[in-house]
Amino acid sequence: MNDDDHIERMFGTSGSPSNQRATKYTCARHGEYEPNQRNWHDRDVCPQCIADGEAIKAPWKAAWAEYSRWQHAQIPEHFRNRRLGNYRPHTENARQALAASRELVSKRIRALALIGDVGTGKTHLSVGILAAAIREGSSGLWVHVPTLLREWRATFSKGSEQSEEQILQRLQHAQVLVLDECGATSRTEWELNAISMLIDERYRNGGAIVITGNLPHLAAGIGERGADRIDEMGVTLALTGASYRTRAVDDPGLKVDDDFIKPPTRIRWTVCEAGIDRVEAREW
Ligand SMILES: Nc1ncnc2c1ncn2[C@@H]1O[C@H](COP(=O)(O)OP(=O)(O)O)[C@@H](O)[C@H]1O
Ligand SMILES: [Mg+2]
Ligand SMILES: [Zn+2]
Structure with missing residues (x-):
C-alpha cells in the first residue's frame, strides 16, 4: 500500500463515484488517458508525458552533476585535457x-x-x-x-x-x-x-x-x-x-579538447495537460 492509497482510505474517497472524474483526455502523442489523481501537481497530465519528461531530465541532471564534479576538482588549466x-x-x-x-x-x-x-x-x-x-x-x-x-x-x-x-x-x-x-x-x-x-x-x-x-x-x-x-x-x-x-x-x-562538456542551462519538453499541450522547462 502506498501513501496515496493510505490517504484515500483515511478519507474514504476511494471508490466513491462522486469523487471520481469521468473525463478522459487525449494526448496528441500518447492517445487517450485517465486524469491522474495520484500526485496533486500532476493531475490531468498525461502519465506517459510525465515519464517522457523524467527520461529527458534524468540524463541532463546527471550530465550537470558530472560537469560540476569536474569543475570542483580544480584541475590546473594546462592539464585539463x-x-x-x-x-x-x-x-x-x-x-x-x-x-x-x-x-x-x-x-x-x-x-x-x-x-x-x-x-x-x-x-x-x-x-x-x-x-x-x-x-x-x-x-x-x-x-x-x-x-x-x-x-x-x-x-x-x-x-x-x-x-x-x-x-x-x-x-x-x-x-x-x-x-x-x-x-x-x-x-x-x-x-x-x-x-x-x-x-x-x-x-x-x-x-x-x-x-x-x-x-x-x-x-x-x-x-x-x-x-x-x-x-x-x-x-x-x-x-x-x-x-x-x-x-x-x-x-x-x-592537442585534444577537454571532453567534459557543459550541458545546456535550460531544457524544455512538452507535456499534455487536460488534453492541451504545454511546455515544461528546467533551468540549472
Ligand atoms: N607518457 C606520456 N604520454 C603523453 N604525454 C606525456 C607523457 N609523459 C609526460 N607527458 C606530458 O609531458 C608534460 C610533462 O609531464 P608532467 O605530468 O607535467 O610531468 P611531472 O609531473 O612528472 O613533472 C605534460 O604536458 C604531460 O602531459
Ligand atoms: Mg608535476
Ligand atoms: Zn502524452
Missing part, C-alpha cells in the same frame, strides 16, 4: 604507472604514489585518474601541495580569510584526492604532520589518494608514517628517465 587515454606508455615504467592508475580508478587499490624525475607524466596521470574517477561517478580534488601548505599555515594568523576547518572539509569531501608535488628537500615537523594527517583521514574514511613528487623515495616528501600508510593502501612507483616536456609540444594526443 590530460587523460589516461592520452598518456603514452612508452617505457616499462610508464606502462606500470598507467596500469596502476587504472587500478586506482577501478578501486582495486586506494593509494598510488608516483615519484621520480620531472617531466615523466606524474601530474598528467594524476589528472587522468581524476577525470576517469569523475566519469565513474566519484568526486575528486586536485591539490598543489606547496600552495595547500601555505594556505593552511595562513589560517593560523589572525584575520585569515578561510579557516583551517574550511580547508580540511574541502579535502575530506573528495572521494579521490590528488596531492601533487609532495617533493620537498626539507620538511618541517608541522608539514610532515599535516601531510600524515591527510593520509590518515583517507585511510579512516575510505577515500582514495594519489601522491606525486619529484623524490628519490616517498618518505622524503611525506614522512615515514605517511609512506607506510600508502604502502598499506596501495603502491608506490618510480617514473624515471628523460622528461617528456619537449616531446609534449609535438604530441597530437595532447
Whole structure:
C-alpha cells in the first residue's frame, strides 16, 4: 500500500463515484488517458508525458552533476585535457604507472604514489585518474601541495580569510584526492604532520589518494608514517628517465579538447495537460 492509497482510505474517497472524474483526455502523442489523481501537481497530465519528461531530465541532471564534479576538482588549466587515454606508455615504467592508475580508478587499490624525475607524466596521470574517477561517478580534488601548505599555515594568523576547518572539509569531501608535488628537500615537523594527517583521514574514511613528487623515495616528501600508510593502501612507483616536456609540444594526443562538456542551462519538453499541450522547462 502506498501513501496515496493510505490517504484515500483515511478519507474514504476511494471508490466513491462522486469523487471520481469521468473525463478522459487525449494526448496528441500518447492517445487517450485517465486524469491522474495520484500526485496533486500532476493531475490531468498525461502519465506517459510525465515519464517522457523524467527520461529527458534524468540524463541532463546527471550530465550537470558530472560537469560540476569536474569543475570542483580544480584541475590546473594546462592539464585539463590530460587523460589516461592520452598518456603514452612508452617505457616499462610508464606502462606500470598507467596500469596502476587504472587500478586506482577501478578501486582495486586506494593509494598510488608516483615519484621520480620531472617531466615523466606524474601530474598528467594524476589528472587522468581524476577525470576517469569523475566519469565513474566519484568526486575528486586536485591539490598543489606547496600552495595547500601555505594556505593552511595562513589560517593560523589572525584575520585569515578561510579557516583551517574550511580547508580540511574541502579535502575530506573528495572521494579521490590528488596531492601533487609532495617533493620537498626539507620538511618541517608541522608539514610532515599535516601531510600524515591527510593520509590518515583517507585511510579512516575510505577515500582514495594519489601522491606525486619529484623524490628519490616517498618518505622524503611525506614522512615515514605517511609512506607506510600508502604502502598499506596501495603502491608506490618510480617514473624515471628523460622528461617528456619537449616531446609534449609535438604530441597530437595532447592537442585534444577537454571532453567534459557543459550541458545546456535550460531544457524544455512538452507535456499534455487536460488534453492541451504545454511546455515544461528546467533551468540549472
Ligand atoms: N607518457 C606520456 N604520454 C603523453 N604525454 C606525456 C607523457 N609523459 C609526460 N607527458 C606530458 O609531458 C608534460 C610533462 O609531464 P608532467 O605530468 O607535467 O610531468 P611531472 O609531473 O612528472 O613533472 C605534460 O604536458 C604531460 O602531459
Ligand atoms: Mg608535476
Ligand atoms: Zn502524452
